[in-house]
Amino acid sequence: MYEVLLRQDLVPNIHLFKVAAPNVAKKAQPGQFVVIRIDEKGERIPLTIADWDREEGSITIVFMEVGTTTHKLALLEAGNFIADFIGPLGLPTHIEKFGTVVCVAGGFAVATIFPIARAMREKGNKVISIMGARDKSLIFWEERLHSVSDQLIVTTDDGSYGRKGLVTEPLKELLETAEKVDRVIAIGPSIMMKFCAKTTEPFRVKTIVSLNPIMVDGTGMCGCCRVSVGGVTRFTCVDGPDFDGHQVDWDLLFARQRIYLDEERRSFEQWQSQCSIHS
């Protein structure tokens, strides 16, 4: 069992947990993830490792409430336990001195991109970060991302904070005007990653995205996380989650992410009605 050491509500529907998991903390690298199961009857879900403390033996995860499992997870408090916390899984993000690296994050992925931006900066890259959210109320970790970036641009869709618009707009401007951009890392909702990749393609700047298909085992056994990259079938959990955004078959990813929408909706409704019976 894995104890929740700390819980923080970053914004109303995005929460941070620090979890005691010394074996995961020992080996965690930027870009890797864990698969968790809240209790023995629970569903397994993947969550990115947002940070780690090897001395304390803890892992930080940041998650958004979207369906049954993430809502159940949000009910836990410090002192509660998670049944399974398996990792680190997936290949770490490729970190080297590229020159200028632009890190683009949408929504909860600010937490996902933070250890990558930090590692890129430690390698001697100039790091320009762009973080975007729907509105001001969903902004978190601005200072934290700023602390590992040479420059930080914040956007909101409605203009309630930072620059009004989507993250692709400052990204395009940087590609047009800044000194040479050597690599872009874009992490967030799939549609955002697709359009970041579309934005960089004409500039021929390698763009790494972190794919988020549905996963079950997280170890390459079930085939659930199958994606197509450069016409080749890859399993996100063992071959990724990072892939070349210019090579991803986005339509296949979107279609596969929607396969269980009805079941997900039914599961959530069932769980909500159980909650209301017990309250």
Ligand SMILES: Cc1cc2nc3c(=O)[nH]c(=O)nc-3n(C[C@H](O)[C@H](O)[C@H](O)COP(=O)(O)OP(=O)(O)OC[C@H]3O[C@@H](n4cnc5c(N)ncnc54)[C@H](O)[C@@H]3O)c2cc1C
């Ligand atoms: C490698 C990897 C790393 C991830 N890291 C994080 C993270 O750090 N923080 C975080 O909040 N989430 C992360 N996700 C997504 C997270 O796993 C899903 O949000 C979670 O499985 C949803 O479970 P649920 O039972 O709450 O919702 P479900 O009932 O499974 O889904 C409810 C709705 O959420 C959306 N959804 C479901 N699965 C995904 C998915 N894989 N990606 C995007 N939207 C989805 C769909 O709209 C769906 O209808 C990651 C996914 C992958 C593959």
Ligand code: FES
């Ligand atoms: S999650 Fe089963 S193969 Fe990747």
